[in-house]
Amino acid sequence: MKLGVFGGTFNPIHYGHLRAAEEAREALSLDRVLFVPAGNPPLKSGDIADSGKRYRMVEMAISGNPFFEVLDIECSREGKSFTVDTLEELQGRHPGSELYFILGTDAFLDIPNWWMPERLVALTHFVLLARPGTKFSDLPSSPYLADGRAMIDGIDGVSGHAEVLLTSGKKAVFLPVTPLAVSSTEIRRRLRTGLSVKYLLPEQVESFIISNKLYRSDE
Ligand code: ATP
Numbered sequence: 001m002k003l004g005v006f007g008g009t010f011n012p013i014h015y016g017h018l019r020a021a022e023e024a025r026e027a028l029s030l031d032r033v034l035f036v037p038a039g040n041p042p043l044k045s046g047d048i049a050d051s052g053k054r055y056r057m058v059e060m061a062i063s064g065n066p067f068f069e070v071l072d073i074e075c076s077r078e079g080k081s082f083t084v085d086t087l088e089e090l091q092g093r094h095p096g097s098e099l100y101f102i103l104g105t106d107a108f109l110d111i112p113n114w115w116m117p118e119r120l121v122a123l124t125h126f127v128l129l130a131r132p133g134t135k136f137s138d139l140p141s142s143p144y145l146a147d148g149r150a151m152i153d154g155i156d157g158v159s160g161h162a163e164v165l166l167t168s169g170k171k172a173v174f175l176p177v178t179p180l181a182v183s184s185t186e187i188r189r190r191l192r193t194g195l196s197v198k199y200l201l202p203e204q205v206e207s208f209i210i211s212n213k214l215y216r217s218d219e
Pocket of ligand 1: 007008015020129130131182183186
């Protein structure tokens with residue numbers, strides 16, 4: 001079985017996330033995409049909704065898609081949770097399955113700064129999303145690309161997705177997704193200033209935000 005794993009803060013989830021996950025599922029023929037909302041940060045910041053509420057918003061947003069599932073692995077844990085632990089737990093739950101960790105290219109380049117990066121890259125394939133305004137060929141190299149820079153030059157011209165080999169023997173799939181320049185940051189900014197967020201995220205999620213009075217101020 002091929003399992004997509006889509007981690008994120010989802011503060012809140014929006015159509016950019018949903019469309020990217022759907023395109024990854026289709027392009028890679030994933031059997032399922034597992035959304036894993038991050039837990040609460042150790043130091044509570046006013047701008048981040050409680051993990052239970054972020055989980056609930058993901059649950060509502062994906063309810064119509066039989067291939068999507070939300071997991072509370074990270075948000076039910078107290079304190080900081082590490083991606084490597086989440087992936088190991090998923091590997092244990094689904095022995096024999098191949099994991100495809102879906103993330104933006106910016107996040108992929110940051111992996112050397114994550115907890116136990118070498119162990120993490122050995123556990124999973126990667127699906128790298130080009131967010132609007134990002135070109136793969138503009139990316140600095142990553143220490144995990146088996147042939148370094150040379151491999152990602154020319155990828156932008158390729159139609160559809162392109163695969164490169166990682167030093168771990170796993171692969172990274174560069175996936176150009178429909179550019180939806182929606183971000184959670186912009187949604188929160190609009191809510192703070194009383195502007196509409198209609199059509200940027202599912203209606204149910206919008207209603208939940210309004211009835212729970214989320215993202216109203218930085219307090
Ligand atoms: P924000 O939307 O505020 O920028 P973020 O991207 O910093 O949020 P998350 O909510 O954790 O943080 O996003 C989860 C993943 O989804 C990240 O890997 C991010 O790169 C990707 N992502 C977010 N928005 C989009 C989008 N509009 N198109 C494609 N990928 C996206």
